[in-house]
Amino acid sequence: MSVPTADSITRSLDDVRVFVEPRLAAALELSGEAAPRLVAAMRHALLAPGKRLRPAIVLWAAEACGGEWDQAAGAAVAVEMIHAYSLVHDDLPAMDNDDLRRGRPTCHRAFDEATAILCGDALQALAFETLARDLPAAAAARGCLALARAAGPEALVGGQADDLAAERGWIPDMSASPPADQVAWLERIHRRKTGALFSAALELGGLAADATPDDLARLAAYGRAFGLAFQIADDILDATGDELTMGKRVGKDADRGKLTFPTIVGLDASRARARALAAEAAAAVAGFGGRAAALDALAHWIVARDH
């Protein structure tokens, strides 16, 4: 498949936003039992202008497997809720202590710390409610299992906890270890902290479209390569991007002396690895043919983006 232009993937992501954002807003139309300040914080976190990569991946995975976007809409909303919750908690003073997210004040800045904690808690629970309600029963059960694993102690939360442990000196410092060990350690963090949710998004899209085991295996292979490509690109952008385009603080990894791909292997080798992984991801879904055009385009774009 040909390498996409930045314009074509931007248009495809725009289509996803037009489809998914009203559904995100509708998911937050809660009964009067939900506390108004909490709901306002949830709206602030979930409806802020994100790239909506994870919902896009859910919808495009469903499309690759011959499904319709409508079948996968609830799964797309659920994954974005988990992602938004993780960003809110990651930004908290006890974690990264950030002021800017998606070009806006972070949740605890716009509201307060306690409300931001509760906002994350509520988004996480609502994600599973949405998934359980919107998918057919068998797909919902498998989908909840996949999402719970991706969000849990062996993935998102575990990766975050180890990242924090390294930053705070609770585990031995890796900086004196051989570069290959540092890369292996970093990949293990990213596979859990970032990659697992992308993999869950792919699986959920497949499940919503009633994918075959072979199709799910292709999506899983795409997810493994894509997740790492995304993270290497994110590390490169943290080192080279600007705050205005990114909508968040940049250079913070270097400021904290954190291990990143560019600090271990340099910018050129990081770019080469990210491009190789993008090609690997695209190859994994080549068997879907034209139905995986968007996933193919996304893999190439993710390593060439500027935000």
Ligand code: GRG
């Ligand atoms: C607090 C349990 C818990 C986990 C936090 C998501 C996360 C784990 C930390 C965020 C910090 C970070 C830079 C993570 C790696 C890359 C990442 C997830 C970036 C944000 O994703 P994008 O670029 O963001 O898709 P938008 O805002 O466009 O959705």
